[in-house]
Amino acid sequence: GESVGLHLPTLSVQEGDNSIINCAYSNSASDYFIWYKQESGKGPQFIIDIRSNMDKRQGQRVTVLLNKTVKHLSLQIAATQPGDSAVYFCAENSGAGSYQLTFGKGTKLSVIP
Amino acid sequence: EAGVAQSPRYKIIEKRQSVAFWCNPISGHATLYWYQQILGQGPKLLIQFQNNGVVDDSQLPKDRFSAERLKGVDSTLKIQPAKLEDSAVYLCASKAGGSGEQFFGPGTRLTVL
Numbered sequence: 001g002e003s004v005g006l007h008l009p010t011l012s013v014q015e016g017d018n019s020i021i022n023c024a025y026s027n028s029a030s031d032y033f034i035w036y037k038q039e040s041g042k043g044p045q046f047i048i049d050i051r052s053n054m055d056k057r058q059g060q061r062v063t064v065l066l067n068k069t070v071k072h073l074s075l076q077i078a079a080t081q082p083g084d085s086a087v088y089f090c091a092e093n094s095g096a097g098s099y100q101l102t103f104g105k106g107t108k109l110s111v112i113p
Numbered sequence: 114e115a116g117v118a119q120s121p122r123y124k125i126i127e128k129r130q131s132v133a134f135w136c137n138p139i140s141g142h143a144t145l146y147w148y149q150q151i152l153g154q155g156p157k158l159l160i161q162f163q164n165n166g167v168v169d170d171s172q173l174p175k176d177r178f179s180a181e182r183l184k185g186v187d188s189t190l191k192i193q194p195a196k197l198e199d200s201a202v203y204l205c206a207s208k209a210g211g212s213g214e215q216f217f218g219p220g221t222r223l224t225v226l
Contacts, residue, residue, distance in 0.1 A: 032213045034215075036217075042220075043117070043220050044204070046214050046215075089155050091155075098161065098168055098169065099215070100158055100169060101215060103155030103156050104155055105154070105155060106154070
Protein backbone atom coordinates (compact mmCIF):
# COMPACT_ATOMS: atom_id res chain seq x y z
CA GLY A 1 0.00 0.00 0.00
CA GLU A 2 0.92 3.61 -0.20
CA SER A 3 2.80 5.22 2.64
CA VAL A 4 3.94 8.77 2.97
CA GLY A 5 5.03 8.58 6.59
CA LEU A 6 5.24 11.89 8.35
CA HIS A 7 6.14 13.89 5.27
CA LEU A 8 2.94 15.07 3.64
CA PRO A 9 3.16 17.10 0.45
CA THR A 10 2.77 20.74 1.47
CA LEU A 11 1.28 23.69 -0.36
CA SER A 12 1.86 27.19 0.99
CA VAL A 13 -0.27 30.02 -0.36
CA GLN A 14 -0.74 33.68 0.45
CA GLU A 15 -4.06 34.66 1.98
CA GLY A 16 -6.41 35.78 -0.76
CA ASP A 17 -4.72 33.75 -3.49
CA ASN A 18 -6.30 30.72 -5.13
CA SER A 19 -5.15 27.22 -4.13
CA ILE A 20 -5.05 24.13 -6.29
CA ILE A 21 -4.61 20.73 -4.69
CA ASN A 22 -4.06 17.74 -6.94
CA CYS A 23 -4.77 14.07 -6.50
CA ALA A 24 -4.12 10.99 -8.61
CA TYR A 25 -6.55 8.14 -8.05
CA SER A 26 -5.92 4.51 -8.67
CA ASN A 27 -9.06 2.73 -9.86
CA SER A 28 -10.44 3.51 -13.31
CA ALA A 29 -13.74 1.92 -12.24
CA SER A 30 -14.28 4.37 -9.37
CA ASP A 31 -17.57 6.20 -9.87
CA TYR A 32 -17.63 8.73 -7.07
CA PHE A 33 -15.05 11.03 -5.52
CA ILE A 34 -14.95 13.19 -2.42
CA TRP A 35 -12.63 15.85 -1.06
CA TYR A 36 -12.26 16.00 2.71
CA LYS A 37 -10.61 18.61 4.91
CA GLN A 38 -8.99 17.50 8.16
CA GLU A 39 -7.89 19.93 10.83
CA SER A 40 -5.52 18.88 13.58
CA GLY A 41 -7.24 16.71 16.17
CA LYS A 42 -10.48 16.44 14.22
CA GLY A 43 -12.12 13.95 11.91
CA PRO A 44 -12.30 14.56 8.15
CA GLN A 45 -14.93 17.08 7.08
CA PHE A 46 -16.75 16.88 3.74
CA ILE A 47 -15.97 19.63 1.27
CA ILE A 48 -17.35 18.60 -2.10
CA ASP A 49 -18.07 15.49 -4.15
CA ILE A 50 -18.36 14.61 -7.81
CA ARG A 51 -19.66 11.63 -9.73
CA SER A 52 -17.79 10.10 -12.64
CA ASN A 53 -20.36 11.30 -15.19
CA MET A 54 -19.28 14.88 -14.48
CA ASP A 55 -15.98 16.67 -15.07
CA LYS A 56 -16.56 19.75 -12.94
CA ARG A 57 -18.58 20.71 -9.91
CA GLN A 58 -18.66 23.98 -8.02
CA GLY A 59 -19.46 24.77 -4.43
CA GLN A 60 -18.98 27.80 -2.27
CA ARG A 61 -15.40 28.96 -2.99
CA VAL A 62 -14.45 25.44 -4.09
CA THR A 63 -14.38 23.68 -7.44
CA VAL A 64 -13.56 20.05 -8.13
CA LEU A 65 -12.28 18.97 -11.54
CA LEU A 66 -12.22 15.35 -12.66
CA ASN A 67 -10.10 14.05 -15.55
CA LYS A 68 -10.92 10.38 -16.00
CA THR A 69 -8.51 9.99 -18.91
CA VAL A 70 -5.51 10.46 -16.66
CA LYS A 71 -7.24 9.52 -13.39
CA HIS A 72 -6.70 12.95 -11.88
CA LEU A 73 -8.75 15.02 -9.47
CA SER A 74 -8.14 18.57 -8.37
CA LEU A 75 -9.61 20.88 -5.75
CA GLN A 76 -9.53 24.59 -6.34
CA ILE A 77 -10.10 26.96 -3.42
CA ALA A 78 -10.79 30.56 -4.31
CA ALA A 79 -9.58 33.45 -2.15
CA THR A 80 -7.86 31.16 0.34
CA GLN A 81 -8.34 32.12 3.99
CA PRO A 82 -6.35 31.22 7.13
CA GLY A 83 -9.21 28.95 8.16
CA ASP A 84 -8.53 26.84 5.09
CA SER A 85 -5.23 25.67 6.59
CA ALA A 86 -5.59 21.91 7.03
CA VAL A 87 -4.75 18.58 5.41
CA TYR A 88 -6.85 17.81 2.34
CA PHE A 89 -7.62 14.27 1.21
CA CYS A 90 -9.22 13.03 -1.95
CA ALA A 91 -11.12 9.77 -1.70
CA GLU A 92 -12.54 7.46 -4.36
CA ASN A 93 -15.42 5.06 -4.12
CA SER A 94 -14.17 1.79 -5.50
CA GLY A 95 -16.87 -0.27 -3.81
CA ALA A 96 -19.68 0.47 -6.27
CA GLY A 97 -22.96 0.79 -4.38
CA SER A 98 -21.42 0.08 -1.00
CA TYR A 99 -19.53 3.39 -0.96
CA GLN A 100 -16.21 2.17 0.35
CA LEU A 101 -13.77 5.05 0.23
CA THR A 102 -10.07 4.71 -0.52
CA PHE A 103 -8.22 7.80 0.64
CA GLY A 104 -5.26 9.42 -1.08
CA LYS A 105 -2.06 10.54 0.59
CA GLY A 106 -3.19 13.99 1.67
CA THR A 107 -1.81 17.48 1.06
CA LYS A 108 -1.12 19.96 3.82
CA LEU A 109 -2.29 23.45 2.93
CA SER A 110 -0.69 26.32 4.84
CA VAL A 111 -2.12 29.79 4.37
CA ILE A 112 0.26 32.68 4.97
CA PRO A 113 -1.54 35.71 6.44
CA GLU B 114 -28.34 17.52 14.00
CA ALA B 115 -25.85 15.82 16.32
CA GLY B 116 -22.74 14.45 14.67
CA VAL B 117 -20.98 11.14 15.06
CA ALA B 118 -19.89 10.64 18.66
CA GLN B 119 -16.84 8.65 19.70
CA SER B 120 -15.29 7.80 23.03
CA PRO B 121 -12.81 7.89 24.54
CA ARG B 122 -10.99 10.69 22.73
CA TYR B 123 -7.59 9.50 23.90
CA LYS B 124 -6.27 6.20 25.22
CA ILE B 125 -2.79 5.12 26.25
CA ILE B 126 -2.11 1.45 26.89
CA GLU B 127 0.83 -0.90 27.02
CA LYS B 128 1.41 -3.51 24.36
CA ARG B 129 -0.48 -6.76 24.86
CA GLN B 130 -3.27 -4.95 26.73
CA SER B 131 -6.83 -4.74 25.42
CA VAL B 132 -8.76 -1.64 24.42
CA ALA B 133 -12.26 -0.85 23.16
CA PHE B 134 -13.63 2.13 21.30
CA TRP B 135 -17.25 3.20 21.07
CA CYS B 136 -19.12 4.96 18.28
CA ASN B 137 -22.63 6.42 18.11
CA PRO B 138 -23.53 7.31 14.51
CA ILE B 139 -25.86 10.02 13.29
CA SER B 140 -29.45 9.04 13.99
CA GLY B 141 -30.97 7.13 11.11
CA HIS B 142 -27.69 6.32 9.37
CA ALA B 143 -27.75 2.65 8.48
CA THR B 144 -24.14 2.41 7.30
CA LEU B 145 -21.26 2.63 9.75
CA TYR B 146 -17.53 2.47 9.07
CA TRP B 147 -14.41 2.11 11.19
CA TYR B 148 -11.15 3.52 9.85
CA GLN B 149 -7.57 3.46 11.09
CA GLN B 150 -5.51 6.59 10.44
CA ILE B 151 -1.79 6.32 11.07
CA LEU B 152 0.04 9.62 11.55
CA GLY B 153 0.74 11.29 8.22
CA GLN B 154 -1.53 9.01 6.20
CA GLY B 155 -5.09 8.95 4.97
CA PRO B 156 -7.75 6.91 6.76
CA LYS B 157 -7.79 3.20 5.92
CA LEU B 158 -11.07 1.31 6.03
CA LEU B 159 -11.20 -1.51 8.59
CA ILE B 160 -14.84 -2.59 8.51
CA GLN B 161 -18.20 -1.53 7.10
CA PHE B 162 -21.59 -2.33 8.63
CA GLN B 163 -25.02 -2.05 7.07
CA ASN B 164 -27.44 -1.99 10.00
CA ASN B 165 -26.11 -4.82 12.21
CA GLY B 166 -24.55 -6.85 9.39
CA VAL B 167 -20.96 -6.76 8.15
CA VAL B 168 -20.61 -5.61 4.53
CA ASP B 169 -16.82 -5.81 4.34
CA ASP B 170 -14.17 -6.67 6.92
CA SER B 171 -11.46 -7.75 4.49
CA GLN B 172 -8.93 -5.24 5.89
CA LEU B 173 -9.63 -5.95 9.56
CA PRO B 174 -6.77 -7.88 11.25
CA LYS B 175 -9.10 -10.47 12.68
CA ASP B 176 -6.48 -12.15 14.84
CA ARG B 177 -6.56 -9.14 17.15
CA PHE B 178 -9.32 -6.77 16.02
CA SER B 179 -13.05 -7.31 16.39
CA ALA B 180 -16.06 -5.08 15.88
CA GLU B 181 -19.76 -5.36 16.45
CA ARG B 182 -22.93 -3.38 15.92
CA LEU B 183 -25.45 -5.56 17.72
CA LYS B 184 -28.59 -3.42 17.50
CA GLY B 185 -27.74 -1.64 14.27
CA VAL B 186 -26.97 1.65 16.02
CA ASP B 187 -23.89 1.95 18.28
CA SER B 188 -20.72 0.08 17.46
CA THR B 189 -17.63 -1.01 19.35
CA LEU B 190 -14.18 -1.78 17.99
CA LYS B 191 -11.85 -3.87 20.14
CA ILE B 192 -8.15 -4.66 19.94
CA GLN B 193 -6.83 -7.61 21.92
CA PRO B 194 -3.89 -7.78 22.36
CA ALA B 195 -2.56 -4.43 21.17
CA LYS B 196 0.75 -4.04 19.36
CA LEU B 197 2.97 -0.99 19.02
CA GLU B 198 1.95 -0.60 15.37
CA ASP B 199 -1.70 -0.18 16.39
CA SER B 200 -0.90 3.36 17.55
CA ALA B 201 -3.18 5.48 15.39
CA VAL B 202 -6.39 7.47 15.35
CA TYR B 203 -9.48 5.29 15.02
CA LEU B 204 -12.25 7.06 13.16
CA CYS B 205 -15.89 6.14 12.98
CA ALA B 206 -18.07 7.38 10.12
CA SER B 207 -21.72 6.96 9.21
CA LYS B 208 -23.71 7.42 6.04
CA ALA B 209 -27.35 7.78 5.13
CA GLY B 210 -28.87 5.53 2.48
CA GLY B 211 -28.68 6.84 -1.08
CA SER B 212 -25.92 9.31 -0.26
CA GLY B 213 -22.20 8.90 -0.77
CA GLU B 214 -21.12 11.38 1.90
CA GLN B 215 -19.63 9.83 5.02
CA PHE B 216 -19.79 11.87 8.22
CA PHE B 217 -16.81 11.36 10.50
CA GLY B 218 -16.52 11.49 14.25
CA PRO B 219 -13.58 13.21 16.03
CA GLY B 220 -11.70 9.93 16.41
CA THR B 221 -9.97 8.15 19.26
CA ARG B 222 -6.21 8.61 19.44
CA LEU B 223 -4.61 5.37 20.64
CA THR B 224 -1.03 5.24 21.85
CA VAL B 225 0.47 1.81 22.51
CA LEU B 226 3.64 1.87 24.62
